[in-house]
Amino acid sequence: MARTVSWPGLGDEELLIAVANTAHGERDELADSASVRAWWHGLGAPAPTQDGSSAAPESVAMLRALRGLIRGLALRNNGIEPDLSGSAELDGLAVRLDLRGAPSLRADEPGDLARDISAATVAALLRATARPGWPRVKACRGDDCRWVFVDGSRNSSRRWCAMANCGNRAKMVTFRDRHRATPGRHPG
Numbered sequence: 635m636a637r638t639v640s641w642p643g644l645g646d647e648e649l650l651i652a653v654a655n656t657a658h659g660e661r662d663e664l665a666d667s668a669s670v671r672a673w674w675h676g677l678g679a680p681a682p683t684q685d686g687s688s689a690a691p692e693s694v695a696m697l698r699a700l701r702g703l704i705r706g707l708a709l710r711n712n713g714i715e716p717d718l719s720g721s722a723e724l725d726g727l728a729v730r731l732d733l734r735g736a737p738s739l740r741a742d743e744p745g746d747l748a749r750d751i752s753a754a755t756v757a758a759l760l761r762a763t764a765r766p767g768w769p770r771v772k773a774c775r776g777d778d779c780r781w782v783f784v785d786g787s788r789n790s791s792r793r794w795c796a797m798a799n800c801g802n803r804a805k806m807v808t809f810r811d812r813h814r815a816t817p818g819r820h821p822g
């Protein structure tokens with residue numbers, strides 16, 4: 635019986651955002667097999683058993699490429715055309731239809747944690763991008779940030795994440811915009 639990844643019960647967007655936000659600043663939760671396991675466990679997945687749940691370096695690299703892809707697509711939702719050239723690393727991800735429940739995808743050879751998470755994430759990506767709410771999943775415009783968030787603003791106008799640095803940058807942009815608009819001039 636093929637082992638499959640322990641599912642922490644995240645919705646599609648939640649999983650995508652969890653994968654996308656595994657690195658910020660110096661920290662990278664997808665640095666290696668051990669950090670992937672710790673991160674996945676931290677999401678609420680059951681503790682991995684001893685015999686399984688390891689991740690080969692190439693499948694961890696694949697998961698990192700997937701993180702870049704999600705960030706890129708979320709950046710596109712924020713009005714910036716991304717560089718998706720790094721997603722070629724995903725060519726090695728072999729998936730097959732999983733028909734045990736609602737049709738989905740699973741790794742062709744289950745048992746490698748990062749590969750299993752990658753397959754689940756690709757399936758989540760296909761479902762999430764087909765939904766009307768997808769354009770609200772955005773990556774922060776900060777070059778050194780790219781934090782992925784759901785824009786809950788009424789007119790879907792949020793550009794930056796809520797972190798202090800980006801919040802200040804957002805204020806600066808707003809300040810410049812206000813400064814540019816000369817008093818008395820009516821827009822349009």
Ligand SMILES: [Zn+2]
Binds near residue numbers: 774776779795797800
């Ligand atoms: Zn940010």
